Amino acid sequence: LARVTTPAGSGTRLAGPEAGRAAVRRGLLAGAGLLASEQLGLAEWCLEETVRHTRERHQFNRPVGSFQALKHRMAQLWLDLVGARAAARAAADALATGSEDAPLIVAVAQAYCSKVAVRAAEECVQLHGGIGMTWEHPAHLVLKRAKSDQIALGSAGRHQDAIAALVGLAPPL
Template sequence: VTLTGAAGTLLADAGASAAAVRRGLLAGAGLLASEQLGLAEWCLTETVRYTRERHQFNRPVGSFQSLKHRMAQLWLEVVSARAAARNAADALATGSPDAPLAVAVAQTYCSGVAVHAAEECVQLHGGIGMTWEHPAHLYLKRAKADSIAYGTAGSHRQAVAESAELPGP
């Protein structure tokens, strides 16, 4: 595109523009951690509900010990993701100087938890989880897309390592 003789107004210099974009991306990544938390919570809640209703061998599927252990592990991950996402949101809301670190930690953890929760949701729903009749497969697609939306977990781990002045992973 060539603009010859077009009038324009400079809104910000290159440095201020770059800083504004960095702040916007940081806020987006921090808010995405909260979305990933909500996604993981929905998947866990829906999976627990389904395994209580679905019966096999005259027992609810959720009463089988191996499934209880998987859901208990997922619950622990969701609780930890909640702490990370809330810390990032608080750091962004208060303008904390630790906001970049809090967001990097939240994205590193919450993206993995969201994907794991969605995978478990599909798996524990059995065949219905991948059909058009159930939204579990949509949550898995969303979790996968969210996990790379503002940088991969690896890039956020690298940011955490750099902030601690350690070699990256």
């Protein structure tokens, strides 16, 4: 942190307080909408890498991915990913077209995609076993990225509160 001082009259005012706040709000909204796409990409990478690994890794002379319990976990992750893809695309479209519903759509995308990205990264680490947390495999880095993205521009709870406010409901307790 720093304190910046400038001589009086040496700057040029670009915007007043209201225009400045509006510009910051638009920038944060665009950032949150684009972050949903990054979270989707993280989740997709995690699922692809996990499927690849479970096909190659063998236990009891069978690929680990052939075990029903792991198939169910990956299938559920794929379903979550389909929803995240729809939410992230809707947010990107709302931002690109300047939709008046962009704040609501972006909040929905952030509330959903952040949870999916973290869950996908956690499953990736889990289903890779010990190798998932080592320096030899990037799964642990993806998990750290997903966790930091989860709170980067507001937590899922903050976005859920924004959704409630935008549709005229009381926020969840």
